[in-house]
Amino acid sequence: GQQLNQSPQSMFIQEGEDVSMNCTSSSIFNTWLWYKQEPGEGPVLLIALYKAGELTSNGRLTAQFGITRKDSFLNISASIPSDVGIYFCAGRETDSWGKLQFGAGTQVVVTP
Amino acid sequence: DARVTQTPRHKVTEMGQEVTMRCQPILGHNTVFWYRQTMMQGLELLAYFRNRAPLDDSGMPKDRFSAEMPDATLATLKIQPSEPRDSAVYFCASGLSVGYEQYFGPGTRLTVT
Numbered sequence: 674g675q676q677l678n679q680s681p682q683s684m685f686i687q688e689g690e691d692v693s694m695n696c697t698s699s700s701i702f703n704t705w706l707w708y709k710q711e712p713g714e715g716p717v718l719l720i721a722l723y724k725a726g727e728l729t730s731n732g733r734l735t736a737q738f739g740i741t742r743k744d745s746f747l748n749i750s751a752s753i754p755s756d757v758g759i760y761f762c763a764g765r766e767t768d769s770w771g772k773l774q775f776g777a778g779t780q781v782v783v784t785p
Numbered sequence: 786d787a788r789v790t791q792t793p794r795h796k797v798t799e800m801g802q803e804v805t806m807r808c809q810p811i812l813g814h815n816t817v818f819w820y821r822q823t824m825m826q827g828l829e830l831l832a833y834f835r836n837r838a839p840l841d842d843s844g845m846p847k848d849r850f851s852a853e854m855p856d857a858t859l860a861t862l863k864i865q866p867s868e869p870r871d872s873a874v875y876f877c878a879s880g881l882s883v884g885y886e887q888y889f890g891p892g893t894r895l896t897v898t
Contacts, residue, residue, distance in 0.1 A: 703884075704884070706886060708889075713891075714891055715789075715876050715878075715889035715892050716828075716876075716889045717889070718887075718888060718889075721886045765884075770840060770883055771818075771833065771835070771840070771880065771882075772830060772833070772841065773830070773887060775828045777827050778827070
């Protein structure tokens with residue numbers, strides 16, 4: 674089950690608005706990943722972060738690896754209807770041999 | 786367009802039957818992960834492999850679940866016998882190596898009646 678605290682649980686926003694979500698951990702991580710999942714599909718990797726303080730963009734998406742190494746956030750700017758889905762954070766501890774911990778997800782609903 | 790493939794996409798079976806799910810990782814990826822997703826538990830890691838060798842299967846009910854990699858292009862997850870509580874979506878993911886990103890397949894939606 675989840676070991677990361679992801680918030681908010683859901684967001685209902687209007688098209689054009691910005692979206693922000695974050696994830697926190699009780700452990701220090703060396704990797705943060707952000708995924709998007711649409712109904713009936715598997716999670717799709719959006720952004721990967723490997724260094725504390727790293728800020729990475731992918732189109733209208735921007736994610737940052739927190740400097741404490743215990744948190745990360747994802748921003749979506751100027752939301753559009755196709756941004757609808759569930760966004761998951763995932764993180765990895767240094768000695769985890771590749772095992773990811775996942776957040777519970779943030780459901781984003783965009784209304785025209 | 787490299788992607789993880791999974792078969793079948795949907796499976797409905799009766800309690801007690803054997804279920805086999807298959808996964809083809811992205812060519813060149815040496816780590817393969819099996820996850821189960823439910824509304825209650827979210828994404829749970831069941832087992833994973835590196836270079837076809839199991840690294841950790843502590844997330845799997847050992848009495849009924851088994852995971853193998855017969856070769857580098859095929860990973861299987863078997864449930865025998867299946868139970869209604871096994872109903873979930875099972876995902877396979879692969880990665881270049883243990884410290885890299887994981888790429889998910891489309892999943893197998895299993896319903897056990």
